[in-house]
Structures are given as structure tokens and as C-alpha cells.
Amino acid sequence: MEAVIPTELMVSTKRIHDFDESSNDEGLSTSLDMLEEHREIVTIREVINKQKISKYYDKRVKPMSFRIGDYVRRNNEASWAENTGKLGPNWEGPYEVIRISAIESYILTRLNGERIPRTWHATNLKRCYI
Known part of the structure; x- marks a missing residue:
């Protein structure tokens, strides 16, 4: 029409x-x-x-994977551990991977051995070279 x-x-x-x-x-x-x-x-x-x-x-896309014993930094936006504002650091850590709980999910500890309460996906972690 x-x-x-x-x-x-x-x-x-x-x-x-x-x-x-x-x-x-x-x-x-x-x-x-x-x-x-x-x-x-x-x-x-x-x-x-x-x-x-x-x-x-x-x-x-480059897949991220970590092994037990690797040192990583954790995304501050994902963890909400500190409210540092927009000028604060984006990554916190270093942490150590102690166990792989699922595909691309990791259990972390601080360097003093204190365990982090939940699992962390690889997208919220990046490798740290100490």
C-alpha cells in the first residue's frame, strides 16, 4: 500500500x-x-x-590459566576489598594459587598463608612476577 x-x-x-x-x-x-x-x-x-x-x-582471546604455586594479583573492582576511589590501584595482592577448584576458578592465599574466603575466576586475576 x-x-x-x-x-x-x-x-x-x-x-x-x-x-x-x-x-x-x-x-x-x-x-x-x-x-x-x-x-x-x-x-x-x-x-x-x-x-x-x-x-x-x-x-x-587469550585464555588465562594458572598453576598451583603461581603468584597472582586480584582485580580490586571484583573483590571490593578497598574503596580507594577512581585514582586508587586497580589490582591488589600478590596472592598465591593453592588449589584449582573448577575450570578457570582458583582458591587463593595471602603470602602469610591466610586463605581468601571464596574462589576467583581467571578473568579477575592476572599473573604477578615476584
Whole structure:
């Protein structure tokens, strides 16, 4: 369907002259029938694009893993151990990895042997060289 301005109704134009209501209704019903198929095509295209983006991202990600005995620093935003403000340090530590509890999750201790209360994911840790 297209909008028709009042001037086109008063002055006969080619578009108004060639208008046929039955073919217009048939065209609308065809468009509605094709709508579901068009949506499926768009969904398939969206999935393909997401797979390409995921492949591009995964190619550049470097997985972090630590071994028992490694020294790490902990992200201050994740731990909320200190409220240092925006100019404070972003990383705290060093800590030592004493156990691997799950995939990319680690149990840490301070250097004096005091255990940190919960497990920490590798995204919140970075290697510390002492």
C-alpha cells in the first residue's frame, strides 16, 4: 500500500489510473504469505553473522590459566576489598594459587598463608612476577 496525496485524487495520474483493487488485495495477501518466509531468512542470516562474530572474537582471546604455586594479583573492582576511589590501584595482592577448584576458578592465599574466603575466576586475576 502506498499513500496517495489529495492532489493525485483530483488530477488523474498514471498510478491512480492503473490502480486495480482486486490485484492490490491479491498483492497484499502475497506479501503477508511471504512475510514468514522472509523472517526465517533473516533469522538464518542473523545466526550466521553471530557465528562469524564469535569466531572472530574467539580467535583473538587469550585464555588465562594458572598453576598451583603461581603468584597472582586480584582485580580490586571484583573483590571490593578497598574503596580507594577512581585514582586508587586497580589490582591488589600478590596472592598465591593453592588449589584449582573448577575450570578457570582458583582458591587463593595471602603470602602469610591466610586463605581468601571464596574462589576467583581467571578473568579477575592476572599473573604477578615476584
